[in-house]
Amino acid sequence: MSLAPLYAKAAVGAVGPRASTLPDTVLRRSVDVDRTHLAAYAQVCGFRFSDALPPTYPHVLAFALQIELMAGRSFPLPLPGLVHVANTITVHRRVDAAERLQLAVHAERFVGHPKGAQVDLVAAVDVDGERVWDGRSTYLARGAHAPEPGEQSPPPPEIADGPPSAVWRVDGDTGRRYAAVSGDVNPIHLYPLSAKAFGFPRAIAHGMWTAARSLAALEGRLPDALTHTVAFGRPLLLPSTVELRTRRDGDGWGLDVRSRKGTHLTATAGDRPGA
Template sequence: MANLTLLYAKAALTGFARRGSELPDASLDAEVVVDPGHLARYNRVCGFGVRDELPVTYPHVLAFPLQVRLMTGPGFPFPLPGLVHVANRITRTRPLLVGEPLSLHVELADLRPHERGRQFDVVTTASVDGEEVWVDVSTYLRRGGGSPSGERAGGDRATAPEPTAVWRVPADAGRRYADVSGDRNPIHLHALTARAFGFRRAIAHGMWSKARCVAAFEGRLPDAVEVDVRFRAPVELPGRVGFSTTPTGDGRRFALWSDRPHLEGVISG
């Protein structure tokens, strides 16, 4: 796997030179075996219990170094700093177990207009013995030069839903998740480094927020499941957020709110 520290340094040094209107035709593959110690640390940080089954969000951190390699590789048109993770959809056809070797494949797809700029997908698949069992689609926004005909960001709901739980998110949540995910973007690590990028305080990782929500459904997800979220606004650290969930025809809706929406998602199966 790639050294993420070196890749972030590369992103900082080469970002100013990145230009273009197309995504490169590039993909990366890797064979991975889950480290039970790393999985246990991930579970503690995100609120999962100890089980033989991988959390549905866990393969994302296994594939993250490949994703960063593509977004810092030749021909990628945008600087990595400043990309906004706006959505993530994970589809699982069956539970994945700790002892199963995973074949990961990552590619870039679907550069398209957005009302605030341009967005694209990073698509990751995980296969076991040649069978595709898990697909992750992360959507990123590059702000600037938006198109009125592009996809809209979506409006905020007028009132917060009634919370079913209230979570206190500690000041070190970003650093703890960075330790297990490898995502050491400065906006997540400390208030001082976050301010350099325009944030008042450090902010939680979007994928931590998603994982923490999924952990609230642990043991109740169907074997074949899709978890689709939109990241609305960052959770500032430390913070206090309300978690809410309501049933739908084939699953659940869920959300994180404080004085504004942070995340809205749907579980279906």
């Protein structure tokens, strides 16, 4: 499921006239889960391989549709340079790998951001007409303009300093390994050289890998139905050593991933996180 051709198309189309408002396209697709792919995803992200889809897994299924939507000229922002700044996932019930998933992806909330313009790519998963999963990925285009001003949703609360719950060595090939299971082959994640071309000193981890890996660390502590809200911080350069901090937060959990370079993500996860 490599998206390389779409990236290439987006790179070529990055220059030239674009639409000024969001397309009202809704991209839809039916998906049967490939258990071999699921096993590979679980292994890369640290989830147990079972029948229940990891909360972040439908995101990779919907990601190809996100890119398809964003790569065209009818999309007001050029795909190269879009930064994933926030992500929210709601799992309404346990989703089984045997279920046929109806995916729908559209864009909304094209609004201003202190550093440019942002847009939400919204994905929904239905099973036989029942909504089982919702995802909202917020992307920032630095220096871009949006037709209307936007309001920033407050980031998840910070976790107090203190000893970490876990310390991970994140290997240099993490971006390539996640690219292989997510289809997100954005060059900034793959090799030091390809990342340098886009202004990063080294390859950086996919935000959704860090989000998934830190959520997987709460294995066994989360209910089947949950909301997972992530605010991404500093890019995580590869390889790195990072620290995970977790905190019981009402009925859910708060967590963050940090290194000496700063905080890479802050998240909440649970039935009613923060409640």
